Amino acid sequence: MKIFGICCGRKNGNTDLMMVEALKGVKSIDPDAEVGFVNLQDAEIKSCMGCETCMKKHIAGDYEFRCVHGVNQDHFHFIEMQLRAADGIIVSAPAYNLLPPGILIRFLNKMHASGNYRLITQSVEACKISACFSIGGTDWTDYTPNVLRMIAMELSGTYDGVVDSVHFDFLNAFQTVMLSADVMERMHMLGENVAKAVIYKKETGKNADYAGTEGICSYCHSNLLRVDPDGSVYCPQCNVKGTVEVRDGKLFVHFSEEALKESRWAPYGQNLHMENIAKGHEKAARGIETIQKNYSENYKDQLSEYRISFPELKKTAEEKDSHE
Ligand SMILES: Cc1cc2nc3c(=O)[nH]c(=O)nc-3n(C[C@H](O)[C@H](O)[C@H](O)COP(=O)(O)O)c2cc1C
Known part of the structure; x- marks a missing residue:
């Protein structure tokens, strides 16, 4: 199986470390799993300008068209290819002003320019498995996990594919999450849940029950x-x-x-x-x-x-x- 993670916090920061622990969780279920993540802080993602060209092309049946920016002008297309290849997707975010960081939203806005990605994933049967996790430096985080789950759903294709979601408050300093073994244990479990859900879907064609925070x-x-x-x-x-x-x-x-x-x-x-x-x-x-x-x-x-x-x-x- 192939599991792809998306981070958008500080490079080597809390969410990057938590992602690594989640991917270790994947490997504990399937040692042959191909795992990897990107941090959007390393990427160049041009802002959607709202020109609607991709939507008009899609309505006209042209799913080959991507974005007026061109596929080699930023890293969106590279990430789209990673998403397409993945069986499972894990998306994460620290809270920035009660919300996920702008760079993740900028990436989300570009999902309109992902060809037929939405079309082929938007059903209970064809959706990808996904999970998400978020943190806040304090507890000023009300929108963050809710918006992040919506982003996980967009990457899955439907909410049926979102199998886990969890949020932790009061993790602010750089790499401070390493003082919280319980958080890392939960991350490991999130990765396990994703891997188990991918296996379950391959075996039964069904999506696993949601195991995240209700x-x-x-x-x-x-x-x-x-x-x-x-x-x-x-x-x-x-x-x-x-x-x-x-x-x-x-x-x-x-x-x-x-x-x-x-x-x-x-x-x-x-x-x-x-x-x-x-x-x-x-x-x-x-x-x-x-x-x-x-x-x-x-x-x-x-x-x-x-x-x-x-x-x-x-x-x-x-x-x-x-x-x-
Ligand atoms: C621009 C900015 C805005 C932030 N806004 C919030 C916030 O609204 N609520 C909160 O709890 N933490 C906030 N934080 C703190 C981060 O969520 C926290 O430091 C987190 O540990 C960063 O994760 P990272 O180490 O993966 O980058 C903010 C941090 C930055 C840089």
């Missing part, structure tokens, strides 16, 4: 809630409405199986999303004359007038040394 949503395992102005409560990851009950001062939220089938990540939600995208483009096509007239009369000149240009960067020799 949330309040049984579909995405998120522990977040959205309360709408009318008092309705939703899982904000899945956009699924729940029913609430307060017992002994504690809030209990229930998402019915029926409601969860309409998760934005389930086939129903994915189709609805695609329909809504198509509707948006159709609306723009119908209104193209209004858009062009309004643009030239009210915005074209004002955009040039109001936009502030960036000065050209002149890096000193010292700055070049410390950043390259």
